[in-house]
Amino acid sequence: NAGVTQTPKFQVLKTGQSMTLQCAQDMNHEYMSWYRQDPGMGLRLIHYSVGAGITDQGEVPNGYNVSRSTTEDFPLRLLSAAPSQTSVYFCASMIRGEGGNTIYFGEGSWLTVV
């Protein structure tokens, strides 16, 4: 997967705990985003960023914060974890080219909230 690195791969949290999912890319992509994947629902956009210092909400932003202080990094913060946030999280970045946009995904972070 074209240089998008996510950590951790697996995490178990207790309800009410906070944590940060890390995402980094070394391709100088301006656009980055976070999705969550739930059974039978496909992937849904949480937050996205079109460049350093700029973030915006996606379809399901509640309970999550993001920041984009550098082009390379786009961390996703869970402020107070809830069982409903048990999911698989994917970070993505995008390259623009003559053949249109190509969006690359990280390998995913499996999060369980108990």
Place this chain on the structure above:
Amino acid sequence: GDSVTQMEGPVTLSEEAFLTINCTYTATGYPSLFWYVQYPGEGLQLLLKATKADDKGSNKGFEATYRKETTSFHLEKGSVQVSDSAVYFCALNYGGSQGNLIFGKGTKLSVKP
């Protein structure tokens, strides 16, 4: 709003069978269309894409043609293998600086030897 609809799975085929996974979309503009594949326990990989009407994307024996008249982007493969067992997602994107993807719910394919 924009949306992507995929055929519901799971789809179970025998090895060397012909595969079709239907995908239709609703869009207010002229999006690019994508197929992503997710193998068990792994992340999403771009399988193929098409950026305008009548374009055909192809990769690893899979093909899909962007049909504006029927708003469809069906995925096909002539002869599936056990290693093609995965979940397949159809998605659309409007291009430019906006990289947000709208996904279908995914179709699970199981190929039996």
